Amino acid sequence: MGGILVDLAPIRRDRDYRLLWAGQVVSGIGNNVTRIALPYQVYVLTHSAVAIGVLTAVQLVPILAFSLGGGAIADAVDRRRLLLITAVGLALTSLVLVALSLVPSPPLAAIYAVAFVAASLGAVDQPARSSAVPRLVPAERLPAAIALNQLNFQTAAVIGPAIGGIVIAVAGLPAAYGLDVLSFGAAVASLVGIAPLPPLGEVARPGIAAVREGLRFAMDRRVILSTFAIDLDAMIFGMPTSLFPILALDTFHAGAEGVGLLAAAPAAGAFLGALLSGWVSRVRRTGRAVAVAVAMWGLAITGFGLATFSLPLAVVLLGLAGAADVLSAVFRGTIVQLETPDALRGRVTALHLLVVTSGPRLGDLEAAGVASVVGAQASVVSGGLLCIAGILVVVRRFPELLAHVSRAVPERAGAPSAAASP
Structure with missing residues (x-):
């Protein structure tokens, strides 16, 4: 089975990749808790499928509009530092969602605004995170590292919503968003332990x-x-x-x-x-x-x-x-x-x-x-x-x-x- 099961060599042998991957395991689950909590909150407030559609659009537009710019930033600065900034920023957006979930009738526009900011940060975070991986593992282990990232993504997509549903049912939306805030703590801790990832060669101004x-x-x-x-x-x-x-x-x-x-x-x-x-x-x-x-x-x-x-x-x-x-x-x-x-x-x-x-x-x-x-x-x-x-x-x-x-x-x-x- 050793040649069939996912290759763990990047986790065993590449320290910085191991830290990045471990932090993403935890924060990915937290992200997926929020992924179901946000539309749930919007629907409870509005009972409107259109309102959920607007939420989806609000989250999609920054990805389409800002991803290329986010990639340019990732090429011009230390990617580790950039990932730290986006992780802290995303934690703050989840903290704002905690506060909004404690308000009896929070303004829908505020929820949309937070979702927009979080998606904008994600548009910078994702290119930086993906482009950091080849710096953390040698070329021969890159396919295994990408496969591990896929396993991470799929695991979080299954476990996160399940945990989110239980937490919302038992403890409410503030606890669900709070769990996401805590998950970013793991991401920040892992990034602190990684060596700097400054640009290589000539730097193009974003x-x-x-x-x-x-x-x-x-x-x-x-x-x-x-x-x-x-x-x-x-x-x-x-x-x-x-x-x-x-x-x-x-x-x-x-x-x-x-x-x-x-x-x-x-x-x-x-x-x-x-x-x-x-x-x-x-x-x-x-x-x-x-x-x-x-x-x-x-x-x-x-x-x-x-x-x-x-x-x-x-x-x-x-x-x-x-x-x-x-x-x-x-x-x-x-x-x-x-x-x-x-x-x-x-x-x-x-x-x-x-x-x-x-x-x-x-x-x-x-x-x-x-x-x-x-x-x-x-x-x-x-x-x-x-x-x-x-x-x-x-x-x-x-x-x-x-x-x-x-x-x-x-x-x-x-x-x-x-x-x-x-």
Whole structure:
């Protein structure tokens, strides 16, 4: 099992990565507690689905608007210091939410404002956090580190909401938000123990010119561009999340429980995929691995669309899709990080995060739009098949993807390579 279970070498051998990962385990759970507490509070106050939709928009807009700028900042300053600032800022936003939850009827605008600020800080935090990882582990352990990050993310996504629901039911919203405040304490403590991560080589001043430089690099580096294209292909054509209620209620006749099963299946599959990812560090043809993983996703989604006669089979196929998705994420992340010099990693990582964030939402729109014309089942099946066809288009347009072999690109002049920490 040692070669199958997730590779723990980055945790065992790279001290600073171990600290970053451990802090993120705790703060990630706290983040997911707040992720369910906020819409719960908004709905209790308003009993309005529209109000929850506004909350979602308020949280999405800063990610789309500020991520590229956040990446430019991450390339220009000490990333450890930047992560400390964002962690403290996020803790303060959760502290404000504690105060607002103690008020009998807090103004909705205040909750939206806090959510906007928190999302804006997250737009800076995420590129800095992701681009720090290649500085903390050597290149040969980077796939394992990215797989561990995926396991961390999936674990927090499962455990956090469960804890949040219990805490809200037993102790109320102030306790839930307070738990998030405490979780950021773990993040801050872990970051304090990490060595500084100053910029390597020439520093680009944050601004429009720096953002353009990052965009230009990503567009010119065709193998990076190919990872964006193949992910958008999978998410736009093969993301049927918005159709789960229709399929659960009208096709499987499984009620709300069926909606929950369909929604949970990809996450469960992604968790298992990350848990059983011990072999990913041995893969050198990472571009081919991306194409295979996305093909598995497309086939699983197509099978899900055809499995209308069996809810258990549909759930299993969605689980397989989730496992394929997390493997695609590991290999795509490895390509992006290894192909990007450290001086540009924040900006390119921010662009990568924009693709990952926008793709599923575009997929929801595509699936719903097609379903309104031909029905939910046909929408899912056609989307899965189009995803597979899209892979052929991407690899033909970008032959660099299938040819890619994992390697670390040279850093800019004078930049030291990543090395294992004691």
